[in-house]
Amino acid sequence: MTRKRQELLGKGFLWFCAVVTVSSLLLVLAYVTLKGAPGVSWNFLTASPEDMGRKGGVFPAIVGTLFLVVLGIAIATPFGVGAGLYLAECVSRNSRLGEIFRFGIETLAAVPSIVFGLFGYALFVKALKPVTGGTTLLSGALTIALMILPILTRATEEAVRAVPVSYREASLALGATRGQTVFRVVLPAAAPGISSAVILGVGRIVGETAALLFTLGGSPLVPRSIFEPARTLAMHLYLVVLEVGAMDMGFATAFLLMVITLGLNLAVDAVSRGK
């Protein structure tokens, strides 16, 4: 084979790979849009499911998703940001303690979501039932908060490390304490990075199902407190498709999920461009 032909074939193969990657996305997007978009109406968004989800809408699932997102982020952010801050500001990069902490967090990131589900089921739903009320928004939020911790921690650490040393020096040289330096200069400067991690965390929560199947309860009713069971849109999709077989409702929900995902993706772009 001549070198020229080899080069051409290689180039062709690489273009083929890129086209496959892009078209698999387009295929999923197009198919779900085609099948799901027609099913999304005002009624679909604002009505409760009827007949086990064969008819009606997804309003309770929208509310459930919102509640879970707010609660999960509220629980996870202080810990995630605190841990990232600590790893970046309080331990030197190669110290033993930092290595151990980082290993723990990297490993947490690798734990499959169904294992989080098992854990949440055993701890929050069963062992802590008197506190959480069993399968409730609170149990689901605690489970999912653990899941998104590593995202927040890693992003915060990176963002804080990326803040120029000169800001810190300038602040300290003005007589600011370390705490003032961290909270008034370093964290604000790292805010875009941390916010995009929070948005990524929102995306994880919106898309997650396995960890929630046995912790959130899956109730088709609108939750009125964190001690009530709920369902998210992703869970709703799974339940109507597999347990009821209502494909059209499933597709409409899938379309909604994809729109949300795309929106969050754009939000991440906007936040990181805005810095």
Place this chain on the structure above:
Amino acid sequence: MDMNRTSAVAAKPVVPQDGDVGTTVPQVASPRPNVTPPVREKIRTEKLTVFYDGKEAIKSIDLSIPEGMVTAIIGPSGCGKSTFLRALNRMNELIPGTRTTGKVLVDGINIYDPAIDLPTLRKNVGMVWQRPNPFPKTIWENVAYGPKCLGVKSKAVLDDIVEKSLREAALWDEVKDRLHSSALALSGGQQQRLCIARALAVEPSVLLMDEPAASLDPISTTKIEDLMAELRGKYTLIIVTHNMQQAARVSDYTAFLLMGELVEFDVTERIFTRPKRKETEDYITGRFG
């Protein structure tokens, strides 16, 4: 390594000190007539040594810096000028692996005493860097930052401080109409004067300047040098510079550092006209460094 030179440098540096108490600097014909001697000692270092990763970056420096004057630290690259400067407000400690021995007395108090409160020290001994480093905040926020950290809450008081500091740094007229726009939109020279204003806002008595004009254009450099002349008298200025003309122009006293050691310290005029040491003469005449 050139053993000859090393041993010559290792000899005791010539430090002008008044024999008995050592709290005053010998009175000399100042190049600036508006400060009337005798001059009080502001900062004094005793056997100040900074190790970086086990190596001595500066070695046992004894120096007495007069109050209200401009003292220049000169020397070739890597001689420890910046390390010395950063030892005066304990900034070296931000770099992992540094260790400092000896004493630095500011107004007679050893700042390396474990009981020293670092924020208080650094409020008193301010610093300006080679590259302007304003915070990514508004001009007003930059200047008000220090006072706010010290507990000033009143907007009116802060406004006063901001105006006063910006005036002192000769920046007020240029920015008074856009105090609430981003500091990062200013030119390099303006940013540097903003950093000076920011440092002045916490009312330090000493201002450390690490090559404050090295990254600026000639016109901005002149402005900074003029500013130093303005600030002289009210503040004790210590500037590190590799620009000997600048040292000669702006400073009253000059210390020459070589390979971490203090070679000579004297009135600037004498350093540049009649240096006592061969190394100093070689350096200022451009024979090395």
Place this chain on the structure above:
Amino acid sequence: MDDSLGQRGAQAPPSHTTGPGSTTRAPRTRRGKETWEYLALAATAIAAGAVFFIAAFVFWEGWPAFREVGFFEFVLGKVWSPTRGFYGILPIIAGTFAVTILTLILAIPVSVGTAVFLTEYSPEWASRIVRKAVDLLAGIPSVVYGLFGMTTLVPLIRRIELATVPQGAPSYLTVGYSVLSASVILAVMIAPTVISISCDALKSVPSEYREGSLGLGATRWQTVTKVILPVAAPGILAGIILGTGRAVGETMAVLMVAGNAPLFPKSVFTPVRTLTANIAAEIGYATGLHEHALFADGIALFFVVILLNSVALWFRRKALK
């Protein structure tokens, strides 16, 4: 120009050459640590300790299954039928294995190819499109992939099965839910992981290598295959292993397309059940020993994924050196 600062910058990462005695940490303020540092430390300890806590909990709950069923009977048992008292997880392990291997076969060439395309060949406009596509692929919820697989891939594969499977074969071979369906979906799902980590590895290859090779008259393809890929190999491997971890750990999509029958995979058309799907399918109604057995399944899963992750981290660190 800037003297000692520059010097320090160059030496900034604490070197291994200095003994603990020669360097001391900077002393802190008079009051030592500030309150926020203790709070941040607590947050870190919780975040980093969570994984050990999770492991302990899952082990605690799964342990009785090993005790009652017997470790080897559990791991090597050939029948999983909790209603009849059979707790053999081997077919499920085999199913997981088959799905994962086929996923990798499908995913590696295209994903690594896409990464090479992005770093070595792609014109700017194409990079922007491909990068965005990879980003979005990573964001699509797994239930959406599952639904897509159920409604497009499964019928397609059923048709292939009907055309190719010989007469008289068991009917479960013609349902479409199969190793193959699960693998195709998983291959798309793990692609973003493999692509982005491979891209990092390829980007970290010093450009001198590239220029050196091209300067000697090598073609771009030769440069890629002979110089760049070998240098980037550890990093790409890390990406592949992390992708493997994702494939093993993915639940919903697999649950929806793999068929969920605890059968030994004899061909790519066999419906199988994976370790993750097994838990998801049964924990809702499991009690007693059955529930413990599902936690034991979780232990197995945990083990495999942690192992893969540690190996990947090791490779990644090696790649960064």
